Amino acid sequence: AVKHRLWPEIEKVTMEQLHYARLGVGGAGGWQLFAEDGDMRMYRREEEADGLVVDPLKACHVVKGVTGHEVCNIFFSPEYRSGWEATLEDMTVVENISNDTLIFLQTHKRIWPATQRDSLFWSHIRRVSDDQDPDAHDLWIVCNHSTELPDYPANTGKCVRLYLSVSLVCQTFIDPPKEGERIKREDITCKITYCSVVNPGGWAPASVLRAVYKREYPKFLKRFTSFCIDQCKDKPIVF
Numbered sequence: 001a002v003k004h005r006l007w008p009e010i011e012k013v014t015m016e017q018l019h020y021a022r023l024g025v026g027g028a029g030g031w032q033l034f035a036e037d038g039d040m041r042m043y044r045r046e047e048e049a050d051g052l053v054v055d056p057l058k059a060c061h062v063v064k065g066v067t068g069h070e071v072c073n074i075f076f077s078p079e080y081r082s083g084w085e086a087t088l089e090d091m092t093v094v095e096n097i098s099n100d101t102l103i104f105l106q107t108h109k110r111i112w113p114a115t116q117r118d119s120l121f122w123s124h125i126r127r128v129s130d131d132q133d134p135d136a137h138d139l140w141i142v143c144n145h146s147t148e149l150p151d152y153p154a155n156t157g158k159c160v161r162l163y164l165s166v167s168l169v170c171q172t173f174i175d176p177p178k179e180g181e182r183i184k185r186e187d188i189t190c191k192i193t194y195c196s197v198v199n200p201g202g203w204a205p206a207s208v209l210r211a212v213y214k215r216e217y218p219k220f221l222k223r224f225t226s227f228c229i230d231q232c233k234d235k236p237i238v239f
């Protein structure tokens, strides 16, 4: 099949994001732990780009009862988004590149006193076999990365266009069931790494943004993972 014009970028960014997600948060990376809740650890770095707060975020979480494939499917699929994405006011799929790559146009709820934001990004889901450790379980990754389309120019309407680069990387671990027994959901553990850089794209007060990021991101990940558990609990396991 003819590859889409964005394919080289999608391939490159997805692999870069996978590498970045697997980097630890120790050492000189400058990561500060700012939120803990059970198995969830949230780290941030204080970074600015042209005076705008773009604090990179890395969150690590361990969730029982769902597979990485199920979690990434829910994160990627448009039909579930309104169920877990509280920052959303509106969402449209503006391009269906393939069954594993979509382009989204989203309008986000306004964060007072900043102007309302919208986002335009490609979203790509992929299974990655772990080349280092072949008998480890597969990884699943969803990568969301801002893009431009002539039909949806930035900053022409009421919203300021934000720029994001986000990845959700999930690895599934299965406790072997007793001899001859089927794998049950309680035998499954999913290790989640969520990385996000959201550049507000225009003026937004650093103090307000940092306060909102610190308050909203922990809620965002807990809400998302709870939604996944609820969605999957009565359904057959998707490995």
Ligand SMILES: CC(C)(C)c1cc(CCc2ccccn2)cc(-c2ccc(S(=O)(=O)CCO)cc2)c1
Pocket (backbone or CB within 6 Å): 085, 087, 106, 108, 109, 110, 111, 114, 115, 116, 117, 119, 144, 162, 164, 166, 196, 198, 199, 200, 204, 209, 212, 213, 216, 217, 220
């Ligand atoms: C406050 C905070 C929680 C950081 C926040 C505020 C805003 C609203 C837009 C905004 C950003 C900055 C300044 C003003 N408004 C958007 C997002 C955001 C965007 C995208 C994604 S995603 O992971 O790609 C899932 C698809 O939506 C997650 C979160 C986060």
